[in-house]
Amino acid sequence: MKKSVHLACFAIFLLVQTLSVSHQAAHGFLEHDHDGKTCDIYLYCQSSSFADAPAQPTYPAPLPATESARPRVEAGVSSDLGFHFLARAPPRSPSPH
DSSP states (O other): OHHHHHHHHHHHHHHHHHHHHHHHHHHTTSOOEETTEEOHHHHHHHHSSGGGOOSSOOOOOOOOOOTTTSOOEETTEETTTEEOOOOOOOOOOOOOO
């Protein structure tokens, strides 16, 4: 029973995705109507901000790093990670020379 419900939900999901992609391929962002009514998807796209978004998003410049802005790590203790062991190489056997 549980498997068939999951399969039905997955099939409905794929159907809706296929229909929405085919609608977008047929009409794009152009104004069109269905049965005399303006398409709701077109109206949503016109009212949302992503239709008029710039091609290249702008980001604020990063702040320069200062010594006080860096996390300070003492031997064996870190403020954000808690206690950790310091890395160490495995012991070596003495060379035969």
